[in-house]
Amino acid sequence: MQTTPPYKTSRGMSDYQLKMAFIMPTMILLILMNIFPLLWSLYLSFHRYKASMPTPARFIGVRNYTRLLQDPEIWGYFQTTAYFVLLAVAAQFFIGFGLALLLNREFRYKGFVTTLLLLPMMLSPVVVGLFWRFILYSDNSGLLNFFLSPILKSPIGWTTDPNMAMIAVVIVDTWMWSPFMMLIALAGLSAVPKYLYEAADVDRASAWFKFRWITLPLVSPLLLIALLFRTMDAFKMFDIVYVLTREGGPGTATETVSMNLYKLAFRNFNTGKACAMAYILLIIIVALSNIYVKYLNRVKGEA
């Protein structure tokens, strides 16, 4: 019996060599740009090391981690971040889904309105931060306070009052990212088969019944994916806080973990400690994502 030899190209490369030739550039890039920095930062997180100083890294075990986890201020930054994630993602979910329900019908200029609504998420976060800084920024001359002046006794200190600053950041992030939630929800809504609604109409089902038992179960897997993306992204909030509330002020009212991590890494150049903090943040995001993914799988199973 004659076996077919492995196919060879005109230059004499085997299938395996050809596969490797295609894969290797990506693999090398992945190793250099992702895997190596990940492992190197893990190594540095167990060392006292400052990138700005010529002194070599000194092994200190888990001291960076214990210092960070025992620091009440770091826990404060985590609390601030969690508070922000909860408020912003919830607001984006309800507003985004609500807009998607409104847009999921035919009307004049639907395409134009949808494009307009999508504009905020296409802007750079720094531009958004600066734009809102001029709207919210000045207690006296800010546009928002100007419009609210007939109903307010005194102007709101959007970025100067510690109780309002977080609300200001949530408003900006919601303005920017609700369209993303809307877009995903709209994709889910347009994929719901029309005959299900027609059958429900025949049975004289109420609008609520159709929403609760047709729309929601079929859209929820996509909504969960959108929630997962937004939670991960909101947990890393940095740029808007950096620009809008000037590095997380007033005081530490809007100082998120990422903002503090930036200061640790690029202002203090406390590289070892910053690597440890980045790993703590990574573990939290991975854990949160896993919870979401498990829930997503369950919902998909039910659907």
Added chain:
Amino acid sequence: MMKSVHISLALILILALAFVSTPKADDHQSRSLTIVWAEWDPANYLQELSKDFTAETGINVDVIQIPWPNFQDKVFTAFVGKSDLYDIVIGDSQWLGRNSQGENYINLTDWINENIDVDAIYGPAMTAFAEYPKGSGTYWALPAEVDAAGYVYRKDLFEDPKEMAAFQEKYGYALAPPKTYDQLRDIAEFFTRPDQDLYGIATWYSKEYDGITMGFQQVMWSYGGSYGDANTYKVAGHINSEDCAKALEFYTDLLQFAPPDAPNYYWAETLNAYTAGKVAMAMNYFAFLPGVVNPETNPISHDKSGFFIAPAGPKGHYISIGGQGMSLSSYSKNQDLAKQYMKWFMQKPVQEKWAALGGFTPHKEVLQSDTFKKATPFNEAFAASFPYLRDFWAVPEYAELLEVCQTNWSEAISKIKSPKEALDNIARKHEEIFEDAGYYDE
């Protein structure tokens, strides 16, 4: 076939053009110098001044300006990457420790002793902007811009007979530029009239970079407080002393006489508040003040502005030092040219022109001349501030120490923490930083 030949030819042509149009690295590096500084008027003056150097030597000088809040982050990140982007760095006095120990600055001691007349330079400026460790005689820079925190005030308000009489009646003494912080508070209170959109004072409360620290530290020192023992680096009992707490209470209390958005005030916002006619007095570094006497940038009070030095406190008189030193980057490929420029810059005629343009010269003779004192309406007050100048820690860990101060003082003025809590936290964190850096090992 012909199509691919055309495409190949077009690509070769584009690459050839790109190659030809790119300036040769050698040409660029041998005939030009890059200086990095913060974005402010003195950097514009330096660019103007450097035209003379270019005319004399044919060497182009490009002064790159970085906005103040990002100034340190950008320069230090370039240093970490050992970038040759900058030849000369005009950096804050606090940077000396970090960049000398981090080997980012060239040690200029021998070169300065051989090429520069150190005696001609104002002594405290040499210590503050060039020497590290202090008193060691080791130089890492040449003073470029000497600066001090000071105040601008509305003369039209202060000299209004009705205002003067009302003030005299309310406080029992004459309305005049304040000599003490208690007087400053009285005047700030007197002019605070939210119904007229007028407030007493604008000063630095911002969390950005060194904002609130530069504004508050001079009050803290003048109230008898200090950052710590400069010999032992022990901090507890100094930064969280009763005196510091009183100073922080005073500074927080002063906020009620500032515009509502004052917690965000840094140099630009302070100037804006003053030029918009919203405040009677404003604190700022003198080098930021040319805008207040310029009719284009201050149409309301450019000809009605007076200047005074920062007031004294109950236990002393200290003022935050400003200004920067001119250092040579270790990663520069044009070190000889940079030294040529620095030597040229320190010559007396050049310093005279530097002062005439608006720069705050470190040259002793020029600085003390009547010509300099009369060059601007605020130079007199600036010169009077010299005996009282003090600086933040200049150790390599200064950025971490500064960050802790910025955060905690910002929390105190926002009433997130009490002054005592904020100061205790600073003491704990500062000692942790010094301990980690090995200052307590012996």
